[in-house]
Amino acid sequence: MIHGSPRSPIRAMPEIFRVTVRQLLGRRRTLLLLLLAALPLLLALVFRLFDRIDVQRYSNSVFDGVLIAIVLPLTAVLFGTGAFGAELDEGTALYLLAKPLPRWAVVLSKAMAAAALTLLLTVGAILAGALVEVIPAGEVGVRATEAYVGATVVGGLCYVAVFVAVSMFTRRALVIGIGYTLIWEGLLSSLLPGIANLSIRQYALGVGDWFVQVGREPARLPPETAVVLSAVVVVAALVLATWRLMHFELSGGTD
């Protein structure tokens, strides 16, 4: 018998991370995400052209209404589902799986790559917009920026973990992710406040309130609850993805 457990993933994880980042950046849809991420900056410039600095109005309409509601989930959907989905679709996943690595290390490396890109784009978008329209307002602007960066980081991690997991179960992960964002979070959660516990967007806003409430009503979840639920979602999604990878089978065929 061969003795020993799967090999230590210390050398492998950075390599999987690097290759996944290159894989995700090489796709055309990344260009679309760059355009989306530029929206907060463009809108900040428009606000500055036509009005004096208004932290509350800009934050609520752009950071809440555009970035947290649209740009963040879409970016996370595309990177999260692409991290594994492309490998499964194209068949390159075999090269990862035929290695003496614990499956959690493969999932974690992939999720970290998708999360890094998602946060780079979205946090970058917040900082760019904030530098023009929010931070110049002084202390309140800095607090608001911290709040939205915190909300984006937590929301981004949750979205990516969930969409990585979904992509391991279905090839329609992209459609499901967009449907979840638009229908569940965009429509149903505004009509049915009770489903806030199952809305990543509400987790993100709840975490934002930990820093400061920028003139709007408090989030539907208190900050502590939002943090705990976010952690549970991230861990559960990664565990589920690892379990799925451990039981991965190539789809059928008779040859």
Add this chain to the structure above:
Amino acid sequence: MTTPPVVDSPPVDIAPETPAIELVNVARWYGNVVAVNDITFSLGPGITGLLGPNGAGKTTLLHMLAGFLAPSAGTVRVLGLSPSSDPSVYRRIGLVPERESVYGFLTGFEYVRFNARLQGMRDADAASRVAIERVGLQDAADRAIGTYSKGMRQRAKVAGALVHDPQVLLLDEPFNGMDPRQRLAMMDLLGEMAAAGRTILFSSHILEEVERIGTEILVMVAGRLAASGDFRAIRALMTDRPHMITIRSSDDRKLATVLIAHPAVFAVELQQNAVSVQTAHLSAFRRIIAEASLRAGVRLTEVSPADESLESVFEYLVHR
């Protein structure tokens, strides 16, 4: 010859009697479709060709050996372990899948090094250079794989699979897309690895490929193991089987009367506008048919083997 890479893995402690590859009553089905049906065999060091027509179940079998499919019944062991439940076995397995997909944005060298690092090798760069050299891809090592020809991609895949000097190498149609020179070089490389005590199992649907390097073969047809053992013996079975030949002539009935009297002819059957003949000696029959048509005063319009496809050869092995 290039020195194989040094692998920083713990010694493999396998009982001497443990076969490198062992399948016992293995079956795999998808719904109602049986892809692999009750297969039992074991392999030790050397090269074995897994031969069979497309759809025979070769890839399913290799995927079970590689741990990407669990058997629906039976047991699969590679180096004494179950590959579908124990990833540690991959330190000693190299896999070349049939699908062409590779990371097209990586250079050949980066791709091989990716495999080396995922194997946890300490000096992944040096091992990758050796593997690239072994498959003769040095000149293209710094080009993106996306720009490679099909044969070059195959060689890059092979380099990635052998970079950690695996004890068992599984290759699914490895010669696809290679030109004859590359094919010979790859066969030499596999031969060297086999001589060094590695167990190599490769699939092919082309008899001649297997003939060149596989001394042992497994023949699969319709999910079943139709034959296994020494290639020459199986080849003789294939050659000595009855051949079916369809003949069209100016007078099929008259020709049939002459042919049936000949000892090399097993059976003659008159069909509509043709006569079907079974013979064991194909080369002899070519002479016989010429003489017979002259003697009968019949003009031949068509003489064609009815069953020369590889599938029919395999079918014969199954039904004999």
